[in-house]
Amino acid sequence: MQAKNQARSTCPISFALEIFGDRWTLLVLRDLLLRGRRRYRELLRSEEGIATNVLADRLKRLERRGLIRKLRDEADGRQFVYAATPLAISLVPMLIEMIVWGARSDSGSDVDPAFIARFETDREGLIAEIQAEVRRSNGLA
Amino acid sequence: MQAKNQARSTCPISFALEIFGDRWTLLVLRDLLLRGRRRYRELLRSEEGIATNVLADRLKRLERRGLIRKLRDEADGRQFVYAATPLAISLVPMLIEMIVWGARSDSGSDVDPAFIARFETDREGLIAEIQAEVRRSNGLA
DNA sequence: CTGTATCCTTAGGGATACTG
DNA sequence: CAGTATCCCTAAGGATACAG
Numbered sequence: 001m002q003a004k005n006q007a008r009s010t011c012p013i014s015f016a017l018e019i020f021g022d023r024w025t026l027l028v029l030r031d032l033l034l035r036g037r038r039r040y041r042e043l044l045r046s047e048e049g050i051a052t053n054v055l056a057d058r059l060k061r062l063e064r065r066g067l068i069r070k071l072r073d074e075a076d077g078r079q080f081v082y083a084a085t086p087l088a089i090s091l092v093p094m095l096i097e098m099i100v101w102g103a104r105s106d107s108g109s110d111v112d113p114a115f116i117a118r119f120e121t122d123r124e125g126l127i128a129e130i131q132a133e134v135r136r137s138n139g140l141a
Numbered sequence: 142m143q144a145k146n147q148a149r150s151t152c153p154i155s156f157a158l159e160i161f162g163d164r165w166t167l168l169v170l171r172d173l174l175l176r177g178r179r180r181y182r183e184l185l186r187s188e189e190g191i192a193t194n195v196l197a198d199r200l201k202r203l204e205r206r207g208l209i210r211k212l213r214d215e216a217d218g219r220q221f222v223y224a225a226t227p228l229a230i231s232l233v234p235m236l237i238e239m240i241v242w243g244a245r246s247d248s249g250s251d252v253d254p255a256f257i258a259r260f261e262t263d264r265e266g267l268i269a270e271i272q273a274e275v276r277r278s279n280g281l282a
Numbered sequence: 283c284t285g286t287a288t289c290c291t292t293a294g295g296g297a298t299a300c301t302g
Numbered sequence: 303c304a305g306t307a308t309c310c311c312t313a314a315g316g317a318t319a320c321a322g
Contacts, residue, residue: 009188010251012243013171013236021164022314030154040284047150051316056285079283087246094242095154097235102153105228110151163294181304192296197305220303 019065024050026095028058029084032068033092033134038081039073062088074140083138089131096127160206165191167236169199170225173209174233174275179222180214203229215281224279230272237268 009015020026031037031046044055059082062068067088073079100119103111118126150156161167172178172187185196200223203209208229214220241260244252259267 010249011168011171011188012240012247012250012252013167014189014243015247015250016239016243017164017167021162021167023158023162024315026154026158026162027152030152044284047152048155049316052285052318053287054315057315059285080285090245091242094235094238097238098157099153101232101235102155102157104231106153106156108151109153109156111153165295185304190296193298193305194307195295198295200305 019061019067024048024054025058025062026098028055028062029067029088029091030095032082032084033088033095034130036133036137038083038137039079040082043082067091084134089134092131092134093127096123096130160202160208165189165195166199166203167239169196169203170208170229170232171236173223173225174229174236175271177274177278179224179278180220181223184223208232225275230275233272233275234268237264237271 020029027046027048027050028043031043037043037046040055040059043059044050044052050058059068059070063070065087067085068082069085071081071083073081096119099111100116103109103116115126161170168187168189168191169184172184178184178187181196181200184200185191185193191199200209200211204211206228208226209223210226212222212224214222237260240252241257244250244257256267
């Protein structure tokens, strides 16, 4: 008896939603990919106030799905860090589009205008830079 | 006493998730924006099998949020159609990125390779074309 | 520090019957 | 056709105490 979720469709959006179609997963990925948070406690203290059990659950799911890996901190062997895999890093373009959409749609958002300007004029470069930064910080694990 | 959801953050991703951070909303938007489904019954018979009450609820939320409008069908005054607003249409780039990510990540997805090829070589054109098609079909309401 | 374990409550959502 | 209205049940998720 294989794990049978819920009648998997062949639609890629449906597939994506299986991974981050909930209220918390994408916020964790945001913190990992765009805010350089790599430790449990860092992820825990995000503005939205995720609960400890929920965070633990999301980290496990993301690891099972191959979006993150849990590594021992090289600087301090007693600590752990979560590193984004290439699969997660390839999600950056979508996250950027979501940020830009949200920033344009919500007057109450606090996105740096320089970020939007950069997006308008050099989308590819912006994405490449963010992805490079994640890879770099992964290397420093 | 204003409607107070849940400690709104100023993050645009958080904002976006308030609108479509669940298992169904984005599928409805997919059908409206990318599959030309405009009627209740059309939206209802998507492969994922949304329940009638859930669909009705999502359509109301989307209308309240300004992503769709419910219009009388001009061809048949007794029927209704749901039309994507510019706000929803501006979500197309993000949806496209999600599709491409899902298609690349899921071997079981059934995305047309020609779609991916077009994305690789002419992303802007592809997006513009899809958006134009939605606007056109809205005009025909 | 990095989580587990519990408890408890609510929202989400499937099934289905029904209505204008 | 285009939804409403229920019923019912489970999964999601807060709060908090505890553990390695």
